[in-house]
Amino acid sequence: MSWLLYRLAILLMASTCCVLPVRSAFAAHALAMNGEPKYSADFTHFAYANPQAPKGGHVRRAAIGTFDTFNPYVPKGMAPQGIGLIYDTLCVQSMDEPFTAYGLLAQDITVPPDRSWVRFTLRENARFHDGHPVHAEDVAFTFELLMAKGSPTYANYYGDVSEVEVLGPRQIRFTFEHANNRELPLILGQLPVLPKHFWKGKDFTSAGLTRPLGSGPYTIETFKPGHFVRYKRVASYWGADLAVNTGRYNFDSLQYDYFRDTTVALEAFKAGEYDFRQENTAKHWATAYTGPAVDQGHIVKERIPHDRPQGMQAFIYNTRRPLFSDPEVRRALAYAFDFEWTNSQLFYGQYTRTKSYFSNSELAAQGPPAPEELALLEPHRSHLPEEALTSAYTVPSTETTPLRQNLRQGLRLLRRAGWTMQDGQLVHKQTGKSFQFTILLRSPSFERVVLPFKRNLAKLGITMEIRRVDASQYVNRLRSFDFDMLIATLPQSNSPGNEQRYFWTSEAASTPGTYNYMGVDNPAIDALVEQVVTAPDRESLITRCRALDRALLWGHYVIPQWHLGALRVARWDIFGRPEKMPRYGLDFFTWWVDPDKAAAVRAFQGR
CATH class of the missing domain: 3.10.105.10 (Dipeptide-binding Protein; Domain 3)
Structure with missing residues (x-):
């Protein structure tokens, strides 16, 4: 549960202007739910990302329970934390606007004034990790697969789509049963794109641990079921230089270690077994973060306010x-x-x-x-x-x-x-x-x-x-x-x-x-x-x-x-981060490992 609900929408665009004209459809680099996008077509990075952020370092985080599948899209099995990092979506949502999405796999998006359909044009250089181009056929294949065999979420989100047309190798159009659904084009931008050539002939509903093929910034490096999963940054990631990714995905590797419950995980954090923790228990926040690591400043506690709805x-x-x-x-x-x-x-x-x-x-x-x-x-x-x-x-x-x-x-x-x-x-x-x-x-x-x-x-x-x-x-x-x-x-x-x-x-x-x-x-x-x-x-x-x-x-x-209208974050002091934080949450992937800080912490930990 994941990010499924948290990413309820996202979208795209790519060309010149960012406002749809009143009388005609027109391709753009971004689409806002209401009004205009904050960032123009020539933007270089999100304001809450540091384009000079250094790459490198290994980061460890915690997860609770276990995992038994690498397929997060079917209604059975438990997928590991972070699995979404191996996939790209058509678009990505900014975190300092109420609801605006920018093209990722999609170079641009076209919608008419009544938003009765949406057309995506894919980037020519978009690639899966095996070098195979990302085509419109992959988008159509993914949509049909998720609607037929995926979680009920997809049938619910995309149920108003009446027709899917592949218009060319890089262009696809979705037509809607009803017009004036302002959000649906953006939600389609959330679609993860799976490789047709990888999944064809495989049982998509099988909740197994076959390593999937993606196109995202990370890939699975190694894992042990129920114990850990480690992702490594893709050195040749096709989208590394896009404006939406500039200053992001800075860690060379990211590992999620699994613990039986939150109490055990807390003790593991204080023992230096992982680096970053969002605290959800008020008593722990008030009383549990004590000891030499805290006293000497190697563990930092921080309350980060935000304007994100809390549901x-x-x-x-x-x-x-x-x-x-x-x-x-x-x-x-x-x-x-x-x-x-x-x-x-x-x-x-x-x-x-x-x-x-x-x-x-x-x-x-x-x-x-x-x-x-x-x-x-x-x-x-x-x-x-x-x-x-x-x-x-x-x-x-x-x-x-x-x-x-x-x-x-x-x-x-x-x-x-x-x-x-x-x-x-x-x-x-x-x-x-x-x-x-x-x-x-x-x-x-x-x-x-x-x-x-x-x-x-x-x-x-x-x-x-x-x-x-x-x-x-x-x-x-x-x-x-x-x-x-x-x-x-x-x-x-x-x-x-x-x-x-x-x-x-x-x-x-x-x-x-x-x-x-x-x-x-x-x-x-x-x-x-x-x-x-x-x-x-x-x-x-x-x-x-x-x-x-x-x-x-x-x-x-x-x-x-x-x-609580704030995030309670505890971290070992190995990180750098942008001066400006996003208004609607915490984009952890704009952070980076500071080598000097990390060396001091590892020396304290005896590692």
Whole structure:
């Protein structure tokens, strides 16, 4: 899970101007979702990359669990971290614009004013690692292969493509069933291009460890299943001098070592077993980074703010289960989660309560619905709770209200939904069944969050069991929706679009492998998703996302948890990096190894 959701869009272009004319289609080097690209056709590098960055060095990172396939595109198996480095896509998205993509394999892109089709022209010098040219036939082959045998993601993303035409060795056109889908040309730019001559005659669905052929900046050097995978920079990489790659992909080699869990991985980092770590546990960040390496400055901790939407991290109900089919029941359980206590006692006050599916962004619903939002919601009133059209969404809080009072409110809602207390157990009046369910966990670090929630639920007469499974089993159960409740993050980009169908629609609810973990199945939300997909400009996209946000929030599909509008990075002090950081995240591949710093650190480590 990967980068699949994080790269929800990207695109291209290549010629002169960067603005599509009003009356005709025209080839360009870049395409913005709305407005104009930041970088002109003659740009030399992204502003957050250093064109003078030196090449060299070996970098080690960590991964959790295991891997058993090098094919990240099929709905089975576990692909290794970093596997996307061996592939090029048609385009690449900049990280300092809301949603603009620039040509990578694609030299240019052509779209008409209504964006009813898109035509890509490939670069003449684009090559796979075996020297074979990248042709339009490879693009068509990849598209058809992923649609037929790939993850359901692709059928969802590209389902509106009605025709694929190879117009020549370097030119391909995609025609869409519906016009005015502004994002779809950009999403097609995300397409990784696989070599037809390599895959022809092979079983694409086999989750094996045959080394694949790509065209990207790295290739697999060596690996040991379940232990590590090492990538090496391709010295003859065809795209090394492109503006989109200048100052990037500076490490000679990059290795991901696998660890059983995050606690073991943390200790390995402090012991010098790998070099760079993004910390996701507040307690570790506050207390675990101690010792001579930290005291002497060889390990550096840094909090890097960003403006990237944080999506929704939450306790997620599986509404396919009869127990959680009633929104009143789902709403009631939220009163048993005490975020304020959790944040102060477990997280050292580091987090902000999440109150939106688009947290940390302008896309989040704010206050009561504005008139423009009401205009979108009103036609679907019969399928939405009244509050979605009248009220600001709030989450239960103990900041001013005691937990005891919140639990009483939760119990009132449960009684209204047909549950009653008998001998300390919550029992359904009609069926006589007690209220019991299991929460599925992958990481032991979440147990300290879940246990206080479990105790609070017990005060309502509810029994919650905790089940922790390994990474492989966890992924398989997510794909098949085999759980009652889990903790997960539903990520968002700064320009939501077609991928929203993969999250919230009725079709996704019945499609294994999608991110509609909750089982959202509501015609109003289906319609609002389509409004987001077809938003004609940035202003309308913001309004439509806010309306969708309200409908989801008032459906009580989750119990929102928390977010942090910054990255917590710990690193051994071997790196150099550009002075300017991208606005919407961290492009680690603009960093480089500083030989002098690395020598000092390795001497300290005794290596």
